[in-house]
Amino acid sequence: MKLTILFGGASFEHEISIVSAITLKAKLSSFDLTFVFCDQDHKFYLVEASKMKANTFSKNQHKKMPELSIANGCFTQKSMFGATEYKGTVLNLIHGADGEDGTIAALLDFFSIKYIGPRIDASVFSYDKRYTKWLCSAKEIKSVKYELLSAKVHKDITIPYPVIIKPARLGSSIGVSIVKEESELDYALDTAFEFDTCLIVEPFLVGVKEYNVAGYMANAEIHCSIVEEPQKNEFLDFEKKYMDFSRSEHVLKADITPALEKKLIANFKKIYRSLFEGALIRCDFFVVDGEVYLNEINPIPGSMANYLFEDFQGSIEALANSLPHAKRVKVTYDYIHSLSSAKGK
């Protein structure tokens, strides 16, 4: 199968995206892969598979690689005599800003390029944690209570300590801190405000169980991965989550009752349906007293959560063959024609 991996992006998670792309190169080894790197200046480069190493990008070697432009239905490489087209389906693997905020979705939709990844509306509701809360109330899914803080308006937090403070628009755990007492609050706020002007404050639930489920829609059916109980050391910070790099080994299925598993999967499907079609997403849930709460949606999970799927290549292939088609309006000029004929011209 032909697949173009699009990675990088002008995002705090730029480097994680590079790690994800390198992992997928190994995980999708039987595919015919093309690698397209988007640098922080929004230029696209064609990267040879053999150059897919973290150093390539940190040393700016990509600048010497062929630059691509985007055209209707494909990426193109211009040369002296015409242009080479790269037409395969794109896997949007840009985490965070650009990739998950709807920018890349809009770009690919506009140029009629088929892609795996969240569509614009799905991106909007999963990227900004405020809108995920709204989505939860609209879809009647439980989520942890929260308060909003903005850099502009001073407001006191009424949730009792310990609380967890998160930038509203960042994936992974960048800028997130747990605040146990007031003396720690100021630094935690400065840390989070470095990344976003809007913060979410939630109670930090001690001893909560956390479960992750990934899944995708193919052949009109939602396919879910195994349920994973992520290893956590209070909570996963950025380094633990990603800097053990690939997370490519298979993980064990969480030891939970069939009833809880059913409940988690039902919640996943409720979130996914009629919004995330075309994407492979991972939802992170909290379970408190048998109740399932949505913590966050990762519409482009790190390394595409490959470790949760038994047949990852088969899953991606099935998803690629069931992508939704963006309907494009056909402009017929009927109205102008009818006016013209009425006027007898």
Added chain:
Amino acid sequence: MAIKSIQYNQHTINMSYEIINPHAKVDLIVLHGWGSNKNLMKKSFSPYMDTFRHIYIDLPGFGNSTCNLMLKTADYARIVELLMIHINASKDIILGHSFGGKVALLLEPKVLVLVASAGIYIPKSLKIKLKIVLFKTLKIFGLAKLRSFFVAEDAKALSEPMYQTFKNVVNEDFADEFRAYGGKALLCWGESDSATPISSAYKIKELITDATLEVYDGDHYFFMNKADDISKHIEKTFLKTLER
């Protein structure tokens, strides 16, 4: 990392800083040199001295801290002081490398750690003097375009306010300030430093009443692999302040 907005002379400066060991009671503030940033300092010193609360600061115009106005060294000290007030930090120990050493000195901490510090005026060599005369002559002939061949490595690619700032802070003589400092000073120097030569260290040692000098192998950045030993000396120096 964290960001704090500081108001200074009708300008807003976003100061990037990072705290390590947040619950320790004694503060160690670490200031980097010209053209450097807090990460370099953090990489060297964060594994050591875990009884101190380490505060790594990006000086205005460097790392992730912003700067859109021209500053003098005293302004730098005042801005760092304002940040310290905001984050409730005290002047127990301040470590400064190179340019950061001058800022540290003006903050007058209890323990001043100068790592290859700037602040002693070194007369320009004949070569540099000739270069300046040559460029000034070229300028008369309208060849100012050749500036990049002449301008100091540290001044290349600087924004206009930062270039003005650079001209302000370079070649300052802080002999009087060194003499006026009344706390305990620990001087750490690389023997083959060419940016702030070892002779500066001897001069500073003479100027400051209570100063100890540790000389190491290495150049201007010798501390990067000597942080372990420097840290031990810092702890020792700090303990001495408690004896009195």
